Amino acid sequence: MDVLWLEQNDVRSLLDLSDAMDAVEKAFEQHGRKKVQMPSKSYLYFESHNGDLRTMPAYLEEQDVAGVKIVNVHPDNRQKGLPTVMALFVLNSTETGAPLAVMDASLLTDIRTGAAGGIAAKHLARPESSVLGLVGSGNQARTQLLAIANVFDLQEVKVYSAHEERAEQFKQEMECKSGCAITVCSSIEEVCDCDILVTVTPVRDPIVKSEWIKPGTHINAIGADATGKEELEASLLLRSRVVVDDMAQASHSGEVNVPLSGGVITADDICCELGEVIGGPKSGRLNNSDITIFDSTGLAIQDVATALLVYNAAKKKGVGKNLPIF
Ligand SMILES: NC(=O)c1ccc[n+]([C@@H]2O[C@H](COP(=O)([O-])OP(=O)(O)OC[C@H]3O[C@@H](n4cnc5c(N)ncnc54)[C@H](O)[C@@H]3O)[C@@H](O)[C@H]2O)c1
The missing domain is CATH 3.30.1780.10 (ornithine cyclodeaminase, domain 1)
Structure with missing residues (x-):
């Protein structure tokens, strides 16, 4: 055989x-x-x-x-x-x-993670979204950019990385591949001023503050995919419509895992799973001022x-x- x-x-x-x-x-x-x-x-x-x-x-x-x-x-x-x-x-x-x-x-893995990010943004972000912010500039950031650029007419892409030289490399490589102009930013706050934000770092303590996120923003929270990891301040989840990829997996290892286990949020603060938005009957975004979050752990x-x-x-x-x- x-x-x-x-x-x-x-x-x-x-x-x-x-x-x-x-x-x-x-x-x-x-x-x-x-x-x-x-x-x-x-x-x-x-x-x-x-x-x-x-x-x-x-x-x-x-x-x-x-x-x-x-x-x-x-x-x-x-x-x-x-x-x-x-x-x-x-x-x-x-x-x-x-x-x-x-x-x-x-x-x-990079492609299917990017694909999920693009699809989540298609169903949850405002259709006229044109400014993308990326926190992190590694492999997953690359496919997130390409997939989101497949769905939206991006006029501006901003990127921040803890390692500035990697963000510069990202700009060199990805401007050509994505056809988008990319600006390297010196703070996460600057990147957060966008329509669609992607957080894609391995951090274990939140690096995105709630006060930096304006109404209407959609966030792909990609980096937290194991117990103890989180990228977003928990208070941001409380002002947002949170859509997870899978309830059991996200509760264990997604962006929601730490706030759930600490009792800062409860299961009632999570709207639904992405599949229920794509095929119905659930709704992700209800209006233009909602903040939506896709909590991606990566599904088999x-x-x-x-x-x-x-x-x-x-x-x-x-x-x-x-x-x-x-
Ligand atoms: N949700 C999913 O389906 C999925 C799939 C694959 C990977 N991931 C997770 O996504 C994260 C990134 O994966 P990757 O393959 O792109 O890794 P990578 O090592 O290629 O890139 C990580 C990036 O994060 C940046 N970074 C690290 N610490 C930072 C900080 N404090 N502030 C800002 N930027 C910081 C690095 O400079 C780098 O640009 C990991 O946590 C990984 O486990 C999730």
Whole structure:
């Protein structure tokens, strides 16, 4: 029996962000209709190495496709010349359980996370939004920008990073890729003066103050994806309509996890899940002055939907190596 081995360059050549956005939107809609199986992510914490390893299985029932991702987050890897996030995805046959493909999922993670951010902004931000603010300038910031630029006519992009040289690199690389003019800002407050704000850093203590956020802003809160992490001052959540990707997972590891466990907010302060906004019956934004927050922890259904695109394209184009496994 063979398994299809797809390395990162294969995935890069096969995966298109717009296609991923369509697939991820459909997966969220199915999640809203409870047509998926997705146990919460499981975590191993390597405290002495400031890192963790997660497994993320899911089954999209309507497409009859299943698989699991194994992914780490090690913020200190950059100093070692390694990516902070590295992932492998295994796609399995639902009929026999046999592994069909093993693929690099690091780029896939960046793309499916960007795709979710773009789709969340499409459903929650004001349609005329034209100024994007990015707090953080790493891999996820790159795909957030590209996905949001796919949906909105962006006139201005502002970026802040704790490491100014990385924000400058981001500007050099992403102005060309996104077609947007990018300004490097010297404070988070400056970046917060925008229509759509994306927070995408590994911080564990809030760095965005409530007083900096004006009515009407939409926020993609992407960085908090493990217990104890948060980027936004909790009082901001209380003035906002908070939409989570998945209630159980967000309560455990999303932007809401610390304020929930500290009793600063309760489950009643969370509006709904994104899938319930996409497919109904719930509403995210009610008016132009609402502040909306998408709390993204990253769902396994995003990975499965995106990996299926890669697998189908690889089969069609004959990309990848067939390796004997059993
Ligand atoms: N929600 C999801 O689906 C999802 C998916 C992947 C990664 N993540 C999370 O997103 C975060 C970023 O991931 P990445 O792959 O872009 O990492 P990265 O290391 O490539 O980038 C992190 C960025 O944050 C900046 N930064 C660090 N501390 C900061 C601070 N105090 N103030 C401002 N900027 C600061 C860094 O300069 C860098 O630009 C991580 O916490 C990761 O776990 C979430």
